[in-house]
Amino acid sequence: MDLVQLQRQLVEYRTSLYHEGFLDEQYTQLQELQDENNPDFVVEVVSLFFEDSERLLNELTKALEQQSIDFKRVDAHVHQLKGSSSSIGAQRVQKVCIAFRNYCEEQNVEGCLKCLQQVRHEYSLVKTKLESMFQLEQQILSAGGSIPM
């Protein structure tokens, strides 16, 4: 695939992620903070998000496996996940977190377990998509091109 085709593919892919609600305006803000002096900023922040989210998902799983669930603790983890997903523009993850917090407040175990499953799913989707997008970007850069905005 030539450079122009790669660039076109990237733009299309990225646009679809916004249309499907995987990413929102905040992701654009992140891109705007990246420049020649900080060329890896977006990848770095997103990588931190991946690490942090995996940690939180593990904590959530453990917390919800307990005989006696500490909903305050579960809520605290969800709050963190909601915050970080919002900070990088991972809109679908953020939305599930909002529903998740409501179930925590109601101390609804079923609801929480359902949301945990959903949030894992949404997280895994956005991770795969972002990684694909980063790969495309890398291909373009390696071919000597620049990332279209």
Next chain:
Amino acid sequence: MGMAADSEFHVLAVDDSIIDRKLIERLLKTSSYQVTTVDSGSKALEFLGLHEDLHDRIDQNTPSVSPNNHQWRLQEVEVNLVITDYCMPGMTGYDLLKKIKESSSLKNIPVVIMSSENVPSRISRCLEEGAEEFFLKPVRLSDLNKLRPHMLKTKSKDHCKEQVDEKTAFPSPKQEGKEESNNNKRKATEEGVSPERTRPRPRPRPNGITTMV
């Protein structure tokens, strides 16, 4: 060209989220500020030089050291603004704001609160306690444009008091009142202790602190 570089302004950013710390650091540096990030309110206070329990570490031979409300300034670092997350484990951003405003040496440092939650009562509580601004997360570059006027105010205050600083280099406790004017530029002074100290002066650099230039 022309304008004095904003890198003369140093902002202390406080947030327990590593993602948000990275974000706010980039936002602030893009706005040409010097940035230090810490992950908790207590580390922020340590960085600002506020050790309320330091009297415990001093040996018995140093008299006239009052345990309460005693602010030790161990670091000669000027902080022109503190921007802190509201929701943090342990000390919240509100608690940190209060401690800063209650401190005679730090109260003139402008404080800005950030929060992911839009709670009107929370916002008014913070503003009433002396916060200059309340930003909803995620914070944007445009929000940071509001910071400069607050920092400029304190900067010009400092400049006028430069003369007073030298005369009150080693104040006795009674003169502490006069030191209140040079809030932002703190000296490593120790009240009630003679200059010829035999103990080395500790300069702790706690973990979890990244100072970016």
